[in-house]
Amino acid sequence: xxxxxxxxxxxxxxxxxxxxxxxxxxxxxxxxxxxxxxxxxxxxxxxxxxxxxxxxxxxxxxxxxxxxxxxxxxxxxxxxxxxxxxxxxxxxxxxxxxxxxxxxxxxxxxxxxxxxxxxxxxxxxxxxxxxxxxxxxxxxxxxxxxxxxxxxxxxxxxxxxxxxxxxxxxxxxxxxxxxxxxxxxxxxxxxxxxxxxxxxxxxxxxxxxxxxxxxxxxxxxxxxxxxxxxxxxxxxxxxxxxx
Amino acid sequence: xxxxxxxxxxxxxxxxxxxxxxxxxxxxxxxxxxxxxxxxxxxxxxxxxxxxxxxxxxxxxxxxxxxxxxxxxxxxxxxxxxxxxxxxxxxxxxxxxxxxxxxxxxxxxxxxxxxxxxxxxxxxxxxxxxxxxxxxxxxxxxxxxxxxxxxxxxxxxxxxxxxxxxxxxxxxxxxxxxxxxxxxxxxxxxxxxxx
Numbered sequence: 001x002x003x004x005x006x007x008x009x010x011x012x013x014x015x016x017x018x019x020x021x022x023x024x025x026x027x028x029x030x031x032x033x034x035x036x037x038x039x040x041x042x043x044x045x046x047x048x049x050x051x052x053x054x055x056x057x058x059x060x061x062x063x064x065x066x067x068x069x070x071x072x073x074x075x076x077x078x079x080x081x082x083x084x085x086x087x088x089x090x091x092x093x094x095x096x097x098x099x100x101x102x103x104x105x106x107x108x109x110x111x112x113x114x115x116x117x118x119x120x121x122x123x124x125x126x127x128x129x130x131x132x133x134x135x136x137x138x139x140x141x142x143x144x145x146x147x148x149x150x151x152x153x154x155x156x157x158x159x160x161x162x163x164x165x166x167x168x169x170x171x172x173x174x175x176x177x178x179x180x181x182x183x184x185x186x187x188x189x190x191x192x193x194x195x196x197x198x199x200x201x202x203x204x205x206x207x208x209x210x211x212x213x214x215x216x217x218x219x220x221x222x223x224x225x226x227x228x229x230x231x232x233x234x235x236x237x238x239x240x241x242x243x
Numbered sequence: 244x245x246x247x248x249x250x251x252x253x254x255x256x257x258x259x260x261x262x263x264x265x266x267x268x269x270x271x272x273x274x275x276x277x278x279x280x281x282x283x284x285x286x287x288x289x290x291x292x293x294x295x296x297x298x299x300x301x302x303x304x305x306x307x308x309x310x311x312x313x314x315x316x317x318x319x320x321x322x323x324x325x326x327x328x329x330x331x332x333x334x335x336x337x338x339x340x341x342x343x344x345x346x347x348x349x350x351x352x353x354x355x356x357x358x359x360x361x362x363x364x365x366x367x368x369x370x371x372x373x374x375x376x377x378x379x380x381x382x383x384x385x386x387x388x389x390x391x392x393x394x395x396x397x398x399x400x401x402x403x404x405x406x407x408x409x410x411x412x413x414x415x416x417x418x419x420x421x422x423x424x425x426x427x428x429x430x431x432x433x434x435x436x437x438x
Contacts, residue, residue, distance in 0.1 A: 084382045088389075130379035131372040235282065236386035239375055 035094045036071075044074035046111050046150040055158055067103060068124065068165045069096050069232065072154060074109040083108065083240050087119040097121040097232020104232040105161050111150065116141065118161065120237040128164045133239035136160045142243040265407055269416045272398040276419055277330055279391040284327060286383040287344055293380060294319045294351075297373050301354065304364035311350075311357050318343075318350035334420040341422065351377070388422050395421040 033043070039059035040052045059070050071094070079086060087108050097104025102123035109116045118133040128136075140160045144153030298312055305312075322343040331337050364370050399418045402411035411417075 084385075088386055130375050134372075134375040234386075235286070236382040237379060239379060 032090055032093050036073075039069075039071050040154075041071070041073040044076040044109070044111050046074055046109075047154060048151050051151040051155060055155065058162075059158070062162055066166060067098050067101065068162075069098070069104040070107070070158060070161055070165070071096050071104065072107045072109070072158060074111060074150075077110075077112055079110050079113050079115065083110065083113075083115045083117045084236065087117045087238070088234070088236055091119050091121070091234045095231050095233065097123060097234075099231030102232040102234065103165070104234070105165065105238075107154070107157055107161070109150075109154070111145075114145075114243050115240065116145075116243075117240040118157075118238045119234055121232045121234040122237070123232070124165050125235075125237040128161065128238075130237060130239050132164055133237075134241070136164070137239055137241035142241055145243045262410060265410055266414055269398075269402060269407070269411065269414060272394075272401055273330070273416060276391070276394045276398045279387065279394040280328075280330060280419075282387045283384075283391045286380060286387045287322065287340075290347070290377070290380045290384065291319055291323050293373065293376055294347075297354075297377065300367070300370050300373060301358065301364060304367070304370075305357065305361045308354075308357050311354050315347075315350040315354050318347040322347045331420045332417050337420045337422060392421045395419045 033041075038052075038056055040047065040055050042052055055072070063069055073090065087106060090108060091104070091106060094106070095104075096106055102121040104121040105124060105128065106119045107116070108119060116137065118128070118137060120128045120130075120133060136157055141153045141157040144150070144156060294315060298315060301308070302312060325340050325343045328336050331340075358364060358370075401407060402416050403418060
């Protein structure tokens with residue numbers, strides 16, 4: 001019963017993500033780049049290659065430890081819609097954060113427009129409330145941006161976001177979840193059942209019963225090496241700023 | 244005779260299986276609509292929860308703006324008193340919610356205009372934090388409304404399409420109403436990638 005409830009919850013979630021994805025893919029496919037392979041996506045070319053490399057490796061390690069995904073994206077050109085809307089579309093397309101944890105953060109920067117936004121996934125809204133996101137923008141990022149030092153601003157912003165989101169989630173590699181326990185429990189029941197049936201049928205139980213095991217969709221998203229995960233969503237949390 | 248019987252029972256079995264799968268799809272689609280509707284109500288509640296704090300903060304600096312503040316409080320209680328529904332099947336239910344929430348939005352925007360006259364208030368840490376929270380909440384409202392509309396449109400499209408429509412009303416699935424889309428939701432973001 002618990003399995004069934006869990007499954008519908010998953011389905012519901014999948015379904016909503018799928019629909020949103022479908023909707024966005026249709027309407028915005030041309031302008032928003034497809035999901036990137038890296039944490040730092042400097043489409044506007046404002047960061048030095050050493051900063052990009054350093055942050056990429058820091059954020060990779062950080063994700064391995066905490067499972068939180070923090071992504072930076074800079075875009076050239078002017079924005080003709082509110083940056084909040086753009087960030088929502090971007091998040092829907094990229095699905096930053098682990099599925100079911102929604103623990104992703106995107107730092108979106110439009111240097112030509114002097115606008116930026118920290119878009120926080122549902123799962124990190126507790127760790128990074130809007131006021132904190134605003135403080136990070138005002139105190140860590142925009143002072144450096146005003147001075148023209150994008151490398152410093154982005155590094156300081158990412159560091160502050162990492163600090164804030166730390167401790168909210170753990171990497172799930174060593175965690176033994178309730179779902180695993182349930183699967184093992186059912187397996188034991190099944191073995192006992194087979195043994196019992198064999199016993200009462202006097203050993204004439206045919207091999208390979210036709211019963212199939214459904215459920216147990218235990219897809220552990222082990223984003224171990226590359227930029228994996230995905231499937232997180234955000235509900236418009238975060239803060240925007242200008243400089 | 245036996246073959247015919249087997250044939251008929253296979254057909255019946257397939258029809259039952261099809262019915263089960265349609266039913267399950269409707270259930271999960273409706274669940275999806277319900278959860279996104281709950282999210283919409285959540286974010287509206289979040290806004291309502293911010294208001295007492297906002298009002299008392301503004302009151303401390305701007306004592307003379309009694310009527311504007313009273314309007315906000317009144318609009319808030321009107322918005323909170325809209326009875327919650329689990330699934331908006333009647334457009335009137337959405338319209339009622341919409342009207343109350345718009346009243347609150349208008350009262351709030353009048354308050355924000357008034358606030359401009361009080362530099363001490365605007366400079367206070369507490370007020371700045373509240374302003375950020377309020378802006379974030381407005382953004383969340385827009386996001387969740389859009390998500391609800393997508394979920395509702397997909398659900399409606401599924402249950403109204405042939406042949407599901409033959410089963411939908413029998414199973415008790417009725418179409419849901421949705422929000423009038425805001426103009427912003429329709430616009431396509433344009434980013435110039437050429438430098």
